[in-house]
Amino acid sequence: MATPVVSASGPPATPAPAPVAAPASASASVPAPTPAPAAAAVPAAAPAASSDPAAAAATTAAPGQTPASAQAPAQTPAPALPGPALPGPFPGGRVVRLHPVILASIVDSYERRNEGAARVIGTLLGTVDKHSVEVTNCFSVPHNESEDEVAVDMEFAKNMYELHKKVSPNELILGWYATGHDITEHSVLIHEYYSREAPNPIHLTVDTSLQNGRMSIKAYVSTLMGVPGRTMGVMFTPLTVKYAYYDTERIGVDLIMKTCFSPNRVIGLSSDLQQVGGASARIQDALSTVLQYAEDVLSGKVSADNTVGRFLMSLVNQVPKIVPDDFETMLNSNINDLLMVTYLANLTQSQIALNEKLVNL
Amino acid sequence: MMLTLMKAQYFLWGGLPTPWKKGTSTHRRGGTSLGGKGSRIRLDTERVKFTRDSRVVMETSQERDPSWRVQYQMEMMRSLRHVNIDHLHVGWYQSTYYGSFVTRALLDSQFSYQHAIEESVVLIYDPIKTAQGSLSLKAYRLTPKLMEVCKEKDFSPEALKKANITFEYMFEEVPIVIKNSHLINVLMWELEKKSAVADKHELLSLASSNHLGKNLQLLMDRVDEMSQDIVKYNTYMRNTSKQQQQKHQYQQRRQQENMQRQSRGEPPLPEEDLSKLFKPPQPPARMDSLLIAGQINTYCQNIKEFTAQNLGKLFMAQALQEYNN
Numbered sequence: 001m002a003t004p005v006v007s008a009s010g011p012p013a014t015p016a017p018a019p020v021a022a023p024a025s026a027s028a029s030v031p032a033p034t035p036a037p038a039a040a041a042v043p044a045a046a047p048a049a050s051s052d053p054a055a056a057a058a059t060t061a062a063p064g065q066t067p068a069s070a071q072a073p074a075q076t077p078a079p080a081l082p083g084p085a086l087p088g089p090f091p092g093g094r095v096v097r098l099h100p101v102i103l104a105s106i107v108d109s110y111e112r113r114n115e116g117a118a119r120v121i122g123t124l125l126g127t128v129d130k131h132s133v134e135v136t137n138c139f140s141v142p143h144n145e146s147e148d149e150v151a152v153d154m155e156f157a158k159n160m161y162e163l164h165k166k167v168s169p170n171e172l173i174l175g176w177y178a179t180g181h182d183i184t185e186h187s188v189l190i191h192e193y194y195s196r197e198a199p200n201p202i203h204l205t206v207d208t209s210l211q212n213g214r215m216s217i218k219a220y221v222s223t224l225m226g227v228p229g230r231t232m233g234v235m236f237t238p239l240t241v242k243y244a245y246y247d248t249e250r251i252g253v254d255l256i257m258k259t260c261f262s263p264n265r266v267i268g269l270s271s272d273l274q275q276v277g278g279a280s281a282r283i284q285d286a287l288s289t290v291l292q293y294a295e296d297v298l299s300g301k302v303s304a305d306n307t308v309g310r311f312l313m314s315l316v317n318q319v320p321k322i323v324p325d326d327f328e329t330m331l332n333s334n335i336n337d338l339l340m341v342t343y344l345a346n347l348t349q350s351q352i353a354l355n356e357k358l359v360n361l
Numbered sequence: 362m363m364l365t366l367m368k369a370q371y372f373l374w375g376g377l378p379t380p381w382k383k384g385t386s387t388h389r390r391g392g393t394s395l396g397g398k399g400s401r402i403r404l405d406t407e408r409v410k411f412t413r414d415s416r417v418v419m420e421t422s423q424e425r426d427p428s429w430r431v432q433y434q435m436e437m438m439r440s441l442r443h444v445n446i447d448h449l450h451v452g453w454y455q456s457t458y459y460g461s462f463v464t465r466a467l468l469d470s471q472f473s474y475q476h477a478i479e480e481s482v483v484l485i486y487d488p489i490k491t492a493q494g495s496l497s498l499k500a501y502r503l504t505p506k507l508m509e510v511c512k513e514k515d516f517s518p519e520a521l522k523k524a525n526i527t528f529e530y531m532f533e534e535v536p537i538v539i540k541n542s543h544l545i546n547v548l549m550w551e552l553e554k555k556s557a558v559a560d561k562h563e564l565l566s567l568a569s570s571n572h573l574g575k576n577l578q579l580l581m582d583r584v585d586e587m588s589q590d591i592v593k594y595n596t597y598m599r600n601t602s603k604q605q606q607q608k609h610q611y612q613q614r615r616q617q618e619n620m621q622r623q624s625r626g627e628p629p630l631p632e633e634d635l636s637k638l639f640k641p642p643q644p645p646a647r648m649d650s651l652l653i654a655g656q657i658n659t660y661c662q663n664i665k666e667f668t669a670q671n672l673g674k675l676f677m678a679q680a681l682q683e684y685n686n
């Protein structure tokens with residue numbers, strides 16, 4: 001499957017113009033010392049990770065400052081294909097579990113934005129757990145953003161939240177989302193608004209401008225930083241994002257993903273045997289990949305890995321060994337059951353049709 | 362008329378699908394009682410496009426002022442208009458278990474919607490069937506003939522016979538198509554990379570006899586109801602015919618007496634109002650039996666679909682075993 005090709009030269013260039021153009025923010029954003037971006041970058045997995053986390057951490061650390069130090073590590077992995085846009089688990093941070101509905105809603109609100117609006121924002125709703133936060137719902141909030149001011153319709157946000165609470169009382173305001181690949185100083189202001197609504201709100205960014213050719217989805221939490229005793233600044237520390245699904249959700253997402261493969265992005269809902277056919281085709285694909293791997297190992301192209309071998313063995317042993325006669329009887333009785341049920345269903349249908357005819361005589 | 366579901370958004374499975382929002386809402390309620398009912402808001406005509414829905418929970422257990430639902434809907438639609446979301450009301454959705462949705466309530470609601478808005482549709486979502494492996498979402502509208510009958514509010518057998526409605530002709534199914542925008546496609550690719558979406562293959566599981574059993578149970582209940590209904594109808598028919606006979610006999614006796622009296626020169630007896638003497642029995646409501654028949658039909662179709670799938674799976678299992686031996 002072709003993945004969107006990432007242009008590696010993208011990330012180092014973009015953070016530079018943005019902070020330079022932005023005027024000194026009104027909020028308390030103390031020019032953080034250079035160790036701060038490095039400190040933020042350290043929890044971000046291995047340095048071999050893509051240029052994204054470094055650039056993002058640097059931008060979030062000091063919106064008004066050129067992340068000069070972050071540029072250097074960002075440029076080294078440029079020639080190679082950058083790793084996953086989402087860095088590995090952040091130790092000590094909370095885990096944010098997103099439902100795909102949220103992302104779809106966000107992208108949809110972005111597509112419906114007003115003329116001239118560069119990004120959309122909205123509230124995230126969900127539940128809080130001890131170690132994780134599960135975001136299950138969201139709605140967009142109208143806002144106006146210009147060079148030096150930002151206006152968010154909080155009245156609207158409150159109203160919507162009340163309405164939502166009526167139908168699902170368990171949801172709390174967890175934070176807010178914004179589209180766009182950067183965290184601007186306006187974000188800090190908006191984040192402040194939201195910290196009045198929820199303790200320690202989460203900020204989610206969905207990059208709809210497709211920087212690096214990917215839609216990166218990141219979550220942040222704000223932490224205070226700066227010299228104690230003086231004005232404190234705000235730093236956005238990244239959080240691990242995981243995806244959670246209800247079972248039925250997963251099946252639906254699976255179906256909707258199929259539109260990726262059709263030319264005009266349209267699919268219909270398939271029916272009975274087609275679905276079984278589709279599912280078995282998928283298993284066939286998976287099996288052929290496994291077979292390919294086995295062939296490669298046998299011919300010596302790939303070195304054998306013991307864990308994979310163990311998995312393969314358990315896979316082959318999954319097919320239960322049943323005495324053929326027993327299996328015959330089981331199979332036959334099952335088939336008989338099914339055939340009988342089909343026959344009964346047909347019989348019932350003809351009965352009611354007959355009844356209709358008789359009644360209407 | 363085709364139904365195009367636009368991505369994203371809200372759904373119970375919310376618009377992204379709408380299916381999503383729908384899924385999450387019934388899931389949260391733990392699958393009891395009615396499940397979620399909500400209204401959908403659309404964009405376009407002719408091919409009705411659903412883009413978003415707002416969920417209005419109708420739980421019968423809660424004592425609430427019924428007008429709050431209407432209020433909620435109005436408020437929600439107004440708010441959605443602010444954020445440029447299509448706010449034209451297009452229909453409603455309902456979740457059901459095992460496909461038992463052909464009820465009087467649904468008929469009434471759909472009628473009122475369709476009466477107000479020409480193209481309105483009801484989406485039926487079955488979470489249990491979806492959990493079996495494939496999204497079960499169907500869209501229905503009332504046929505024009507049924508609309509006529511509902512408008513008259515006359516459900517007597519004569520009216521229905523005149524309209525010539527059979528149970529198959531009550532609802533028409535509208536094909537559903539899912540359409541995504543490019544940006545959503547990008548999102549889909551991202552999700553595919555980041556999360557293991559389809560790692561469970563429930564569709565291919567052979568252990569679904571429970572589902573079949575439940576379906577059959579419901580079918581049996583309905584068939585029982587149907588037979589009771591038929592018995593009622595039969596007694597009615599018998600009563601009417603008996604009554605006709607009685608009327609006839611009475612008339613004949615009257616005539617005979619009158620002739621006798623005439624021959625004796627006495628004034629004839631007054632003509633009595635036959636209809637007062639012989640009150641015709643109440644004809645049973647035919648609508649219920651139509652609904653039951655429709656429901657039985659749906660169950661049967663579901664069962665057939667299910668057995669077809671299972672047969673396929675059994676043959677696949679057989680092939681695997683043969684290879685083993």
